[in-house]
Amino acid sequence: MTPTRPDPEHLLARLRAEERQAKRGKLKVFFGYAAGVGKTYAMLEAARHARTAGREVVVGYVEPHGRPGTEALLAGLEALPTRRVEYAGVVLREFDVDAALARRPDLILVDELAHTNAPGCRHAKRWQDVAELLEAGINVWTTLNVQHIESLNDVIGQITGVTVRETVPDRIFEMADELEVTDIPPEDLLGRLREGKVYRSEQAERAIQSFFQRSNLVALRELSLRQAARRVHTEVESARRRSAAGAPWATTDRLLVCVGPSPTTARVIRTARQLAAALDAPWLAVSVEQPGVASVPAAAQRVADHLRLAERLGAETVTLTGTGVAATLLDYARTNNVTKIFVGKTRTPPWRRWLRRGVVEELLDGSGDIDVYLIQGAAEGRGTQAVPGPPSRVPWAEYLAATGVVAVGSLLAGWFARLRVAEANVVMVFLAAVAWVAFRYSRGPAVWASVVSVLVFDVFFVLPYYSLTVDDTQYLVTFGVLLVIGLLISTLTARLRTQLELGRQRERRTLALHRLGKQLSSLAGDVFLVGAAGQHLRETTGGEVAIYLAPGDPAGAKNPPAVVFGHNTGIATHPVSGPAAHWVMTHDQIAGRGTDTLPNAPALFVPLTGSQSTFGAIAVRVEAADRLLQPDQRQWLENCASQLALAVERDRMAMSAADARLRAETEQVRSTLLSSVSHDLKTPLAAIAGASSTLLQLEPTAAGTRRELLETISEEAVRLNGLLENILQIARLDAGAVSPNKQWHVLEDVIGSALRRTKPLLHRHHVEVRLPPEMSLLFVDGLLLEQVFSNLLENAARYTPARSHILISATAGGRELVVSVTDDGPGLPAGSEERVFDRFYRGAARPDAGRGSGLGLAICRAIIGLHGGTVGAANRPGGGAEFTIRLPLAEHPPRMPVE
Structure with missing residues (x-):
């Protein structure tokens, strides 16, 4: 008797799914095959009935398309105000998701699920707005055409010749709790087009000549009905699982072929394929691991050949493990809602059937509601070659x-x-x-x-x-x-x-995959990933391994693959290996030694297929080539190839993302730099041009005016030169082209050079320097440190009023030197203590001090960082700003005589 107790794992998963579903809003999709079939009209009619029944119905967004019938149905329904977005000089009306979340009705109508929102909206697509409403617990009704389903995009383009840009992911369509198909014959739809009920007359004629051809509409209608039927089948299967039904529900046929070493199996597979094509039903080719067959290489090879034949004919192949063939097959058939089982039956002597019941008899006795089809084959040993048994050895x-x-x-x-x-x-x-x-x-x-x-x-x-x-x-x-x-x-x-041996084999394969996945997750780079995978495969299989990769982006790899691992193996040096790897990568199929494709290749080639494309191949050669073609070994090898492909793809995508992010940041810095310095460059250049043109027009006797203009030219040229020096310096620091030329320097000399350099800017300020009488020598780059003090002094001169007091002081304690530059000016704006070191950040300078570039303090922080120190800014308690530099002191500085 078939057990009816539900699987605890399935039961737990169903309970969790129902718990998530209870918190989410319900989605109903009014589905059609083209515009004009009446989806919006049907949705509004249903909404009016729902409102009459007492439900709270709100119109979030409905596009009437100028149709009087649609506008009449909208009358009397509460509608949310649309969001107005200006784009390209045109004001567009869009669905306001924030208003819907604030209103939070029981049911909201959102038309055209595949619509693309205008720039400036929160989401790029309307289906994202709907998903947010569902997550908030709001029920949504919407409309959708079949051509907008993402997985059908290529099919629709091939049928109609039109590439649909607005698509909806399949998962959104599949998450719909209810699907209502709105369908009319193509002739009626064409009639509505000609009458102007869908588009205006000019648009209707163009539509009939292009997308709305009758042949296109018939094909789209079939696709929509098939999608609806597939959805209904999914609901039936879910209902069957919820009811824990032991017997299959024959709402649609699902075929299963028993695959074994018998020569009759090939005929069974072909017969099942013909019936599956006639019924348009999915079919499975299932084999059960048996110890007797697994120990015979010829039998295992025959099972592998039969499974490959089933794959070529379009079946889904499965290898099971169980104590009894018939019981395992029946259990799998009931779990997967199989309605028909195909099995081969060879003519055997009656006395053998009396001594032992075969798989056929056990299937017939235990099949129940499942139909069993017996395909008669030849008798064993007559007309067919029997499977040789293992060599006789008496223990x-x-x-x-x-x-x-x-x-x-x-x-x-x-x-x-x-x-x-x-x-x-x-x-x-x-x-x-x-x-x-x-x-x-x-x-x-x-x-x-x-x-x-x-x-x-x-x-x-x-x-x-x-x-x-x-x-x-x-x-x-x-x-x-x-x-x-x-x-x-x-x-x-x-x-x-x-069972123990099969469990150990499965455990070894699983452990090997786990180790490979764990190893690949901790590495980066094609060479390291491929090297780790190749070494793992070589140790596990005990044979030769070569791995081929196509260079470049895995999403669009077109170049022939090259050997990345196993350069010195016999596989890599064989002249057929390169073309074989290219063929496997191009066709995404296993080929090579032991297969029907490229059998002269020296190894078995397995494609490296990622989530987006195939960009390489793994080649494995062992002494017993047939062993790799056994179902379990082949599946394990494909899993290893899949793990390596995903790891390489992930690594390449991460590198591409990093490069793109770096390019974006570089472009942003370049744009900011250009926009920030354009005005700074323009101002001194305009002053120089104006002064020089005035000089040319002056009379020779105007000596005083001439001198003033020359001074203006000189000052603006110095200012422009400083600005360009700052830009060049920050660019060199960004590129890493600046390396400190450290030597022993006296701090007093460095500060003195900075004071002389900034003397024209400090002539209205009082500058005081307080240094300890005995200071250790500093192992620094004197020119760079001089620039730091020059920038700090220039910053103090620009942002403090005339006759302000600027103090430079230093203290040395332990292994650190602390230098402070303080002033008694207005200080820093609150909260800007760290922002002042950002590039192009500028405060309010004195009106007569000129405009700074906003790069000086950023250069200071970068130079001090090169010396292993830090620089910070803060406001003094008594008023003014204080910039503090902390530099590490080198050990054992040389002694200098005190002058």
Whole structure:
């Protein structure tokens, strides 16, 4: 009897999904195949009925398209004000998602789900607005045409010749809780177009000649109905799983083909393919791992060939593990709603069917509501080549060990008999010996132990002694029980060993994949990723491995792949390997040795397929090439290739994103620099041009005016030169082209040079320098440090009034030198202590001080950072600003005589 208890994992997942669904709003989609079929009209009619039934209905956005019927249905419904967005000189009306969230109705109507919002809206697409409303718990009704489904974009373009730009992701369409199809015949739609009910007359004629051709409409209508039918099938399958139905629901056919080593399987696969095509139904090719078949290379190869044949014919291939073939297949069929099972039946002698029930008989007995189709094949051994069995090798050691166990049991039983122990306990000793042999060894030694135990018990413990005759026929039952228990335990033990071995194989494959994934996640770069994967595959398979990668972006790799790992292997040096890797990458199919495609290649080539494209191949060569084509090995190799492909793709995308971000930041800095310095460059150049033109027009006797103009030219030229020096310096610092030329310097000399450099700016200020009498030498770049003090002094001169006091002081303690530049001016604006070091940040300078470039303090911070120090700014408690420089002192400075 088929169990009906639901799967706990599926039950838990369903409960979690229902919990998430309860918090989300409900989405209803009015679905059609083209504009004009009446989706909006049907939605408004349903909304009016809902409002009459007592629901709170609000119109978020509906496009009437100038149709009187639509406008009449809108009358009387509460409508939210639209958001007006100005774009390209035109004011556009858009759906206001914020107003909808603030209003928070029970049901809101949002027309045209695939609409692209105007720039300036919160979301680029209207379906994103709808998704936000659903997450907020608001129910939404919307409209959608089939050509806007993203996965159908290429198909629609091929049919109509028009590329649809506005698309909706399939997941949005699939998350709809209800789908209502609005459908009219194409002839009626064309009639509505000609009558002007969809578009205006001129637009309607152009539409009929292009997109709205009858052939296009028929194809679009079929696509929409198929999408609706697929959606209904998904709902039926969900309902079946929720009801925990054991039997399939035959709302649509789903075929399953039993794949085995029998030659008849190929005919079964072709027959199932023909019926699946006639029924337009999906079909599966399923094989069950069996220890007897797995140990025979020819049988395993035949199973792999049959699975590849099914894949070429369009089936989904699955490999299962189970104790019984029929039970495993039936359990999988019921779980996946299979309605028809195809199995091959060879002509076998009747006596063989009497001795042992086959898979066909077990499928027929346990199929229940599932139809079983028997495809008759040739008899085994006649007209077909039988699968060779494993080489016969008698395990003499196991037979000898079984004999020894029975001998020990016989001695123990004899001792019990001498102690007058009951005869039933003596039998238990032999039974224990048989059970131990059956558990420890294979079936043959277990049968041998059963037979020997029966003979020993009959000869030595049953009257008449030392004879095979039995006086009491009841002992025949004892003999039979010993034999049956031995066979039963050996059979169960063999199954247990098989399951254990299959579990170990699966565990090894899973562990190998886990190690590969963990290793790839911690690396970056094509060479390192490919090297780690190649080394892992080489150690796991024990053969040669070569990995080919196409250079460039994986999203559009067109170049032939090149060897990245395994340059010195026989695979890489073979002349066929390069073209084989290119073919595999181009066609995204396995090829090479042991397959029907490029069989002369030296290895098996597996494509490296990422989420966007195929950009390489893995080549593996082992001694037994057929082993890699077995279903489990092939699946493991494909999983390894998939992990490597995703890792390489992720790494390349991360590098592309980093490059794009760097280019964007560089472009932003360049744009900011140009916009910031354009005015600064224009001002001194205009002053120089004006002064020089005035000089040319002056009379020779105007000596005083001439001198003033020359001074203006000189001052503005100096200012322009300083600005250009700052720009050049910040550019060199950004490019990393500045490296400090450190030497031993006296701080007093560096500050003195800066004071001389800024003397023209400080002539209206009082500058005081307080340095300790004994200062250690500084191991710094004197020119760069001089520029730091020059920029700080220039900044103080620009932002403090005339006759202000500027103080430069220094203290040395421990291994750090602290230099402060303070003033008694207005200080820094509140909150700008860190912003003053940003590029192009400028405060309010004195009217007569000129306009700064906004780069001086940024240069100071960059230079001090090159020396391993820090610079900060703060307001003094008594008023004014204070800039503090902290520089590390070098160990063991040279001694200088004090002058």
